Amino acid sequence: MNTASSGAIAEPVVPGSAPEVNMQLTGQRIDGWFIARYIAALIGVWTALVTPASVTLSIRVGQLDPDGKASSLAFVASVGAAGALIANPLFGALSDRSVSRFGQRRPYIIGGVVLGSLAVIGIGFAPSIPTLALGWALAQIAFNAAVAALVAVLPERVPTLLRGRVSGFMGMTPQVGVVGGTFLIQFIGTDGVWMFFAPVLIGLALVLPFTLTLREAPKTREQVGKVDWRVVLGALWVNPVRHRDFAFTWIGRFLAWLSLYLLTTYKTYFLIDRLGYTTDTVAGILFDAMLLLAGCLAVSSILGGWLSDRIGRRKPFVVAASLLFCVGMLVVAFADHVGHFLVGIAIAGFAQGLYMGVDYALVAEVLPDQQSEAAKGMGVFNLSSTMPQTLAPIIAPALLAIGASGDTGNYTALYLVAAALAVAGAGSIQLVKGVK
Template sequence: MDAQKSITGNFQFTRRMKIMDEKQVAPEAEPKGKFPYRLGFGLLFGLLGWLVPYLGVNSTLLPAKIQQIAPDQKVQIVAVLATIAMVVATVANIIEGALSDRTVSRWGKRNPWIVLGMFTTLICFYFLTKVTTITGIIVNWSLFQVALNLMVAPIVAFIADKAPKKYRGSISAFYGVGMNIGTPVGTMIASQYITRISSGIYVFMVFEVIFTVIGLLLVGDGSNKGEKVKKLKGSELLEAFIFPIHGDVRDFYLAVFGKLLFVSAQFVITGYQLYIFVDYMKLSSANATANLSIMSMILLITGVSFAILGGPLADKFHSLKLLVAVSTVAMGLGVAIPAIDPAPWTMFVYAGLSGAAMGMYNSVDQALNVSVLPNPDNAAKDLGIVNLANSLGQVFGPICASIIIGAIGYRMMFPAAGIMCLVGAILILMIKKVK
């Protein structure tokens, strides 16, 4: 099936959702015109430009390098690294998103930050191939978080900047497809370089440049010179650089924490997937590599398939938040499965269920996020905070896993991840602004 046509299953659903929202414009006022495919594919490529390299290195090559340097302390080191990265990413995301919202230049408000982020992440990747100590890795990865978030918040803000309201759900589906491609593709590439870590990082560097440049060219964000930027004073200046405190923030924070729990549960497994195969399932490195590739392929197929189906499913059930909540529950079932048996088949079942869940979730997640923004003037900063749940979840998940592994072993981390998902689903269902 043509992916572009499948994705458009979101169109009519999104239109009805916006009509039901009393704060959105009436149907007559909605802009007319063709569907913005260039924007959709630009977001897809731009997202893959940073996501695939980041997840490939973070989930596989970085743990492999840590295992080479300090095999006896690897679990604890991953947790420490994740904690530091979480703090750095939180601060960087808010500040950099706010600066992007208020940038006026001949290259637009988003492009300068994305390009700067691309170059600085490449520098960090290069030096990651050279470091030989745990201290060096921690310093490098902390700087990498600052560089990465120069790209993350501005790219997702293109949805709020450029997507017509009646097409936001469909544009979100492009982003969702990218999210579901990113994890398995990053893992599949990285799994081929577990014993050649530096070579794998170089491959990801080339990938990042190609895909980011293609994404920016497709989006075509031009000069915004002459755009008036509201001058900020006193409390307004403070609010521009902090978590939102005014407006309809209840639903905003429900979406943030619901997403955080969903992603955290995913990365309880993803953050330790190499160690799960080697330490929990007692496989050799060669067998672990083979099984990682199989698991990643299952994630890719189910994730992309259900991301494309997300629109029609949302259309049938007439609810963004219901689809997100159901997806979160499905993820909870998937992440709990490996507790049944320390054998590879449980990871394959996990991959099937979680891939489907991530596909459905990500296909409408950004539409939900845009709908709960408390202030459109702070779109990049606030969307960055919502999507910071991705970054924080990738950190918080491994931290939780490390604590559980250290206390009672690998087996109990799987049901713990399932409980995270159930709580996340409840938070999403509590959102009032979106049906």
């Protein structure tokens, strides 16, 4: 059986697999237009969510608390990441058990994006750091509910032979969102609330076409099971002993993303404190850096996903990506000129793309209970990237304080630790046995 009509994408699905079952129930084939809408929806969510996380949130914190911006950003980012930490797997599990006549995924996607957008807009009017932290927590909770439902589409609807390629496109969506959002910020400026309005409006425009055309077969309560306290508590847990491959994949991604967030969370202050930029001039170089990173990421993500499908192997790409990211961190650690910084960003972007281009396909093949609990499993997996958001701002000030003189932190120590974490992540992936 083919997954596409009219000659778009034609790949067989495994009989009895989740993609085949959903195709039979809904009549919706997974063709090129479906994948294009799916990737656009992911770009929309990341544009709305990651633009504040990468650019405007730190600017807003600097406006409200210019003297204590580093510690205030750590507080705001940690509160928001804590919300994401709980929301992603919890709403994933609730989505798995939804009996809405609109489907399991659509209500969480559109509801999460709408509520998250309102919270992000509210940040633009926040009068204090605590209010800002509250708004960011609400935004993270809502958008992560949408993300949990969206990423479940991969194991549920996309055939195995296409997962590397789709994973490759999925891998580049966060940075495409960041670059698009950063370009908007550079275009409209950072003086008003439009730096929060514009990204969420684009996000909504990109999410709606996929959400409105996604066909779902409503489930009954007997099919999905009841919702009780065990569902809530179990949403945060997949037994690592019973599912060791999933556990090692989770640990590898956790270490790689902790390394990544040590770079991205403090890149703005690195440019200001070490390379001499100001809050007024840093937006331009941030756009250049993010554009370079996204370009490298897009090339390696798509190429890595395609090659992974072609040769039928996932692990070598993920391991190589982790080691390459280590190299990028070493370059940034010793950068004393913006050119050196951009070289490190380019290497890190290529490595990040290679990793993200394959890791969704990798986890989809070791995901427990993907027939009935795909969103929960992907939600727990996404903890490996949301937990580092919480930990990076907590441990970074201690690393910056190592041997620091004056008000300038020790960014070399920060990024040397990030390099070591990337190498450790590569070691964890090597322990996965069930996937080549």
